Amino acid sequence: MSVRTGGGGDDDDNEERVNMNRKTLLGLACALAAVSPAIAAQVTINPAKDNTLYESATGALSNGAGKYCFTGINSAGATRRAVLMFDIAGSIPAGSTINGATLTLNMSRTTSGAQMQSLHRLLVDWGEGASAAGGQEGGGAASQAGDATWIHTFFSGSSWTNAGGDFDPVPSGASLVDGVGFYQWGGPQLLADVQDMFADPANNFGWILMGEEVSVSSTKRYDTKDNPTPGNRPALVIDFTPPCPGDLNVDGVIDTADLGILLGQFGTAGPEADLNGDGVVDTADLGILLGMFGTSCP
Numbered sequence: 648m649s650v651r652t653g654g655g656g657d658d659d660d661n662e663e664r665v666n667m668n669r670k671t672l673l674g675l676a677c678a679l680a681a682v683s684p685a686i687a688a689q690v691t692i693n694p695a696k697d698n699t700l701y702e703s704a705t706g707a708l709s710n711g712a713g714k715y716c717f718t719g720i721n722s723a724g725a726t727r728r729a730v731l732m733f734d735i736a737g738s739i740p741a742g743s744t745i746n747g748a749t750l751t752l753n754m755s756r757t758t759s760g761a762q763m764q765s766l767h768r769l770l771v772d773w774g775e776g777a778s779a780a781g782g783q784e785g786g787g788a789a790s791q792a793g794d795a796t797w798i799h800t801f802f803s804g805s806s807w808t809n810a811g812g813d814f815d816p817v818p819s820g821a822s823l824v825d826g827v828g829f830y831q832w833g834g835p836q837l838l839a840d841v842q843d844m845f846a847d848p849a850n851n852f853g854w855i856l857m858g859e860e861v862s863v864s865s866t867k868r869y870d871t872k873d874n875p876t877p878g879n880r881p882a883l884v885i886d887f888t889p890p891c892p893g894d895l896n897v898d899g900v901i902d903t904a905d906l907g908i909l910l911g912q913f914g915t916a917g918p919e920a921d922l923n924g925d926g927v928v929d930t931a932d933l934g935i936l937l938g939m940f941g942t943s944c945p
Contacts, residue, residue, distance in 0.1 A: 688892070688924030692738045692883045694872040696775035697731035698795045700812055700855075701787040706796035706803065708787030711775040714874045715755070715784045718764055719858035719866035726860055727785075728812060729869060730773060730795055732853025733883045735844045742890030742945075748841040749833040752856075753879040754824050756783065756868035761825040762858050764867065766832050767814040768840050769852040774801040785866065814855045824867055841885060891944035892922045893936040901939045909936055 699716040701708035702725040710716065717727035739745070750766065776794030780787050794802040798810050807813050819840050820832035844851035858865055870879040893901040895908040909920040912928045922932040 688889055688922070689884060689886050690738050690924070692733045692735065692885065693880050694731045694853075694883075695734040696853075697729065697871045697881065698773070698775050699787065700728040700730060700795060700797045702726040702811070703797045706798040706806075707790055709776060709778040709790040709794035709796050709802065710780045710784055710787050711791065711794045712777050712779040712873055713784050713788070714871060715780075715868050716856075716871050717785060717866055717868050718856050719759065719762065720860055720863050721785060721866050722758070722864045724863050726811065727858075727866060729856040730769065730812065730853060731856070731871075731881055732769075732773075732851065733844075734848075735841060735851060735883075735885070736848035739845060739885065739887055740889050743845075744888040744890075745838070745842045745845055745885060746888060747833075747886035748838050749831050749884045750820070750837065750854075751829055751831050751882045751884065753829050753870045753874075753881075754867050755827055755870050755879065757824075757827065757866065759862075759865040759867070761823050762865055762867060763821055764824045764830070765818040765821045765857050766837070766854045767816070767857065768819050769855050770813045770815065771800055771807070772852050773812075776802060783868070785868070812855045819854060841883075889922075893939040893942075894944045895919050895936075900943050901936065901941065905936060906940070909933060 696711075697716055699710045699713070701710070701717075716729035716731070718729055720726050773795040774793040776791035778788040778791040778794050790796050790799070790802040792802060796802050799806050818836070820834050820837040822830045822832050824830050840854070856869070858867060870876070870881070872880050874880050891901075893905055895905040898904065909928060909932060912920040913933075915928055916926055917928050920928040920932055920936075922935040925931070
């Protein structure tokens with residue numbers, strides 16, 4: 648006759664498995680929280696508007712809907728300056744911290760060698776109308792209602808205080824631009840501009856880009872937001888820290904409801920649960936959320 652001992656049997660095995668699973672999940676959570684990257688995100692913004700100020704005593708020329716904008720002095724001795732503005736506050740969650748910013752432009756045609764191109768913050772608002780130059784667009788087109796011109800902020804009702812644009816004389820950034828290709832502007836003053844434009848969007852009028860403006864035939868042509876090739880359009884890349892990235896349902900606390908949202912988007916592009924902004928919801932995002940689990944948001 649056989650005797651059965653250890654009456655727990657299968658129940659004991661099940662309990663042991665449950666405890667092991669709990670320990671495994673707890674260990675995974677702790678590991679993910681420990682190795683999770685800094686809570687940061689990145690956004691790439693194309694201009695909300697851009698244009699060229701073509702030197703003209705009457706403000707007759709503009710290129711609001713053109714594929715290109717220009718800097719420098721043409722062969723006839725007339726100056727060109729590019730203006731562009733980005734909707735920063737509308738592209739980043741309120742309360743975020745701006746950590747870095749870089750502007751990238753594609754210079755697609757030139758009549759000169761290396762030229763320093765300086766970026767200056769604009770001090771007043773300006774417009775982009777329906778004007779669209781033909782050909783290579785260097786000659787501009789007839790100004791249309793709302794266009795920025797050499798003398799107008801908005802054609803033809805309001806004017807710059809100074810012909811050629813009202814801007815901070817201190818450069819926000821500068822780049823030596825030579826042959827055709829992509830060029831970048833960055834640095835502490837550009838970052839300060841972006842931070843201020845984010846905090847005070849009513850005073851975000853963008854920037855004006857200028858060449859050295861010394862010699863004739865020194866023009867540089869850049870692609871605009873209306874260029875048919877998306878990858879060639881101006882791009883402002885901003886690195887930022889969201890105010891409370893784990894609170895996916897915005898109820899003021901990071902809890903199981905937020906975890907459920909993240910798990911529901913796991914393996915996709917999100918977008919709500921892509922906490923580190925790398926384009927996919929994965930264990931890195933889970934680690935960020937678990938690292939903040941149980942905390943409250945301001």
